[in-house]
C-alpha cells in the first residue's frame with residue numbers, strides 16, 4: 001500500500017497520513033509520497049522525517065487508536 005502525507009496541516013497543526021485509496025486524499029500538489037509500507041506505523045515513521053507532528057487520517061487509518069491532538 002502506498003502512503004502519502006498532506007503538505008498542509010490541519011488547524012490542529014497535524015499533517016495527516018493517508019493511504020492511496022483514501023477518499024479524503026489531498027490533491028496531487030498538496031501531498032508527499034512516502035512510499036510503500038505494510039503497516040500504518042511504518043508509514044508514520046517515514047512521515048515524521050517530514051513533519052514531526054504527523055497523524056493518521058481518521059478515514060483510511062481508522063483501525064489505529066486515535067491520536068491525541
Ligand SMILES: [Zn+2]
Nearest residue numbers: 018022057060
Ligand atoms: Zn485518509
